[in-house]
Amino acid sequence: MCRTDAASDKGRFSATITANVKIGECFWRMDMRFEDAGGEAFARFRPGQFLQIDASDAALPALESIPPELRDAAQRKVLLRRPFSFAEVTPQNGATMAELLYCVVGPASLRMTTLRHGDTVDIVGPLGNGFWVPEGKRTALLVVGGMGVPPIRCLAKTLTADYGDLETYAFVGAKTVGAFPFEGKLDEVSEQLGFSVPAFARFGIPSVLTTDDGSAGAQGFVTEHLAQWLDDNADRPKEETIIYACGPEPMLAAVAKMAIERDIDCQVSMERRMACGIGLCQSCAIECRVPDSDETVYKLCCQDGPVFDARNVVWPS
Ligand SMILES: Cc1cc2nc3c(=O)[nH]c(=O)nc-3n(C[C@H](O)[C@H](O)[C@H](O)COP(=O)(O)OP(=O)(O)OC[C@H]3O[C@@H](n4cnc5c(N)ncnc54)[C@H](O)[C@@H]3O)c2cc1C
Ligand code: FES
Numbered sequence: 112m113c114r115t116d117a118a119s120d121k122g123r124f125s126a127t128i129t130a131n132v133k134i135g136e137c138f139w140r141m142d143m144r145f146e147d148a149g150g151e152a153f154a155r156f157r158p159g160q161f162l163q164i165d166a167s168d169a170a171l172p173a174l175e176s177i178p179p180e181l182r183d184a185a186q187r188k189v190l191l192r193r194p195f196s197f198a199e200v201t202p203q204n205g206a207t208m209a210e211l212l213y214c215v216v217g218p219a220s221l222r223m224t225t226l227r228h229g230d231t232v233d234i235v236g237p238l239g240n241g242f243w244v245p246e247g248k249r250t251a252l253l254v255v256g257g258m259g260v261p262p263i264r265c266l267a268k269t270l271t272a273d274y275g276d277l278e279t280y281a282f283v284g285a286k287t288v289g290a291f292p293f294e295g296k297l298d299e300v301s302e303q304l305g306f307s308v309p310a311f312a313r314f315g316i317p318s319v320l321t322t323d324d325g326s327a328g329a330q331g332f333v334t335e336h337l338a339q340w341l342d343d344n345a346d347r348p349k350e351e352t353i354i355y356a357c358g359p360e361p362m363l364a365a366v367a368k369m370a371i372e373r374d375i376d377c378q379v380s381m382e383r384r385m386a387c388g389i390g391l392c393q394s395c396a397i398e399c400r401v402p403d404s405d406e407t408v409y410k411l412c413c414q415d416g417p418v419f420d421a422r423n424v425v426w427p428s
Contacts, residue, residue, distance in 0.1 A: 121237055121389075124149030128230045129208070131223070137178075137215045138292040139224055140198075143232065145207045153209060153237060154202040158266035159357075159380050159418040162236030163192035163388040164211075169222035169232075177221060184217050192235060193219040194385045194413070198261035199268060212261045212292045238388050239417050242266050242355055242378055244274060249351040250344075253281040253316070254337055254366050256358020257290045262380050263357050264310050271314040280340065281311040281318035284333025284362070288326040333358075334365045341373060349375050356380070356421075367421035377421035383412040390414035398425040 126143040134140050145153045167189040171177070177185050199210040213220055226232065242262070244251075251270055255263045263281070270279050285291050293310055308318040319336045320328030329336065337354075356366045357380035370377035383395035395412035400423050407425055410416065 120152045120155065121235070122148065122152055123233065123235050124152065125231045126209070126234050128226050128228055128232065130228060131226050134294045135292060136289050139213050139215065140294065141211045141213065141223065141226065143209050143211070145209065149234070150202070150205060150207040153200060153207040156197060156200045156209070156237040157241035158269050159196070159241035159262045160237040160239045161194045161196050161417060162234050162238060163194055164223070165192050165233040166219040166222040170225045171222055172225055181215070181217065181221060185221050187218045189219045189222060191386055192388060194388055196261040196265065198264045200265065214258050214292065235388065239413060240415070242380070242418050245353065245376060247351060248353045249276070249278060250347060250353070251277050251279045252337065252340070252352065252354045253279065253311070254333060254354060254356040254358070255281065255283045256333060256362040257285040258292060259356070259358030259380070260292050260310070263355060266355055267311055267314050267316055271316070279316045281308060281316050282333045282337045282340070283308050283311070283318055284321040286323045288322055334362060334369065337366065338369055341369065349373060353377070364426040367424065367426055370421055378418050379421050379424065380418050381412050381416050381424070385413050388413045399423045400425060
């Protein structure tokens with residue numbers, strides 16, 4: 112997974128839904144299968160890339176099952192595709208199976224909940240650059256906030272499969288226990304596993320779980336635990352460590368600051384509202400630094416990202 116092997120074969124493909132299940136208060140898991148050219152293109156999907164899904168033709172759920180706060184928004188027409196990451200991608204017998212974790216927040220994601228086994232969806236992808244592993248890394252620290260789980264979980268699988276020598280740790284945080292897009296009762300699981308998050312434990316990756324309100328795992332911000340780990344391991348060569356992060360922007364800014372202060376490489380997966388997803392509409396601009404200069408330039412989250420080197424992003428001061 113070097114920086115230059117980004118898939119260039121993006122396209123418009125049909126995927127068949129193989130499961131679409133509710134896994135939490137507002138979280139769903141959708142499994143889909145790509146075949147033929149779609150299967151080949153998505154077999155090369157790399158963690159951190161994304162897809163654009165067309166949910167315009169899907170039906171709305173019955174009014175009584177739409178949360179009251181989304182009932183007005185539900186009526187909006189879904190003219191544009193919506194961007195999503197994959198949490199897992201598995202080439203299988205000539206096809207490619209993929210798992211999408213999504214949070215129901217508006218008209219498109221509400222419609223996605225009515226898709227059933229055997230339905231097809233129109234997908235554009237794989238899009239964006241994805242994470243990369245620079246030469247010489249021996250330790251990877253995965254930092255996740257809330258709905259940032261999917262691309263980092265996808266990365267965890269790839270690092271385990273393709274970079275067996277990397278020592279990897281995960282730091283997983285959310286406001287409260289209900290804000291994690293994990294299946295099963297996390298509070299029970301975390302008691303059994305000593306706060307090891309099953310989604311990462313299955314790859315042999317030790318993890319720390321935090322919630323702001325203490326409803327699962329340790330109370331506090333995930334960044335406090337990352338800082339503690341970095342302090343405890345200050346004797347490790349910093350050039351051999353890399354941090355990968357996805358989550359709310361204030362968390363990304365805090366992780367970036369910590370990494371930059373310690374001169375540790377850090378890649379952040381950013382989010383912007385995306386209209387086209389392919390570099391045409393300019394709706395997803397991110398202010399970035401020009402190396403060795405005081406100037407800044409706007410880059411496109413959909414095309415130049417969504418993964419950026421944390422040093423290159425202009426973070427709010
Ligand atoms: C690269 C990328 C990967 C993503 N991966 C996932 C994923 O794996 N799972 C998932 O649940 N969601 C993911 N999202 C977010 C998802 O695209 C939005 O939640 C989507 O807009 C939902 O569509 P909707 O019609 O249901 O709600 P909308 O009406 O489009 O949005 C509902 C609310 O969320 C806000 N919002 C939507 N998108 C963004 C954004 N990018 N930044 C800030 N606020 C936003 C809107 O302003 C609005 O208030 C990703 C976004 C990006 C850019
Ligand atoms: S979403 Fe249109 S340019 Fe990025």
